[in-house]
Amino acid sequence: MGCDSKVESTDGFVNWQDIVALTQSHCKMRDPSRVERIINEFVQGGPERMQLVSDFDYTITKQRTEDGGPVPSSFGIFNACKSLPVSFKEESNKLYHKYRPIEIDPHMPPEEKVQYMIEWWTKSGKLTSGFPFDQAEIDQIAGKYKNALRDRTHELFDDLNRLQIPVLVLSAGLGNSVISLLGQANLMYPNVKVVSNFLQYRDGLLDGFQQPMIHTFNKNEAVLDGSEYYDLVHNRDHIIVMGDSIGDADMAAGVPASSHIMKIGFLFDHVEANMEKYMNTFDIVLVDDQTMDVPRALLALIERQHKLRLAGNGVASATLLHT
């Protein structure tokens, strides 16, 4: 997994300070001892009890690129398609500029935002109706942004696939773009499932989005109820949740209360104003971190312990990670 190990501990307990990725100055934890406890539960439980639930826009994709180039959201990729009527683009731009500031407003409580988000998704569904559209257009634009994924996203997905840990990409964005981008980046492994808003067609023309509508503040594992994926993950009670919006922290809502959940939040917009809320919502807050180093460090620990167990070494060894 590309991680060095340095420290061996006889009792197998992992100290959070030994995980280099967690000691970086931009990595903030409200309660390091809680993080440490969950990590040790994950390590003891092994990969077979793990699942990962991740947001897509600005979580799997970067919030900021090195060259300052833009990273469009999954809806942004759709909006960039050439054949869309000019009026569609103008109207959907207006919606974006009206609702996006509300979505990321650090002062408005989430309960108040919900109504606005429903309005946004409903209006954009209505706008996305009545004209022909070819998925190949999305594929062409999405292909340009394969490199806008966080650094070491490929390594993270490889790790998860190797460890057979189910990955749920839960996106309130446009699933057609999410699948296209992940597919072109060769990340649609068999353990990856995308739940999102997908384009709907009627009589060869677009007809809004398929139900149920998934917006920033209602996306959680409850949407999986009764699905095959639910059967696959419902007894995987060790969960890593990753997101960039406060609402993303609830993506594992609906799982049994006894589950152990590690919430990782990527904070980039309005850092100072948002810090307190993020610290109170996520277990780990990564400020302007455009990598997958922290989740990879956790997986490296889990894998190391798993290998030791397979090798018949009952005594755990702690690992000092240099990711």
Ligand SMILES: Nc1ccn([C@@H]2O[C@H](COP(=O)(O)O)[C@@H](O)[C@H]2O)c(=O)n1
């Ligand atoms: N019509 C819309 C609706 C939403 N957005 C943005 O998409 C993002 C949702 O995607 P996640 O993968 O982060 O769940 C959301 O943050 C909105 O800003 C949009 O661009 N157009």
Ligand SMILES: [Mg+2]
């Ligand atoms: Mg997001």
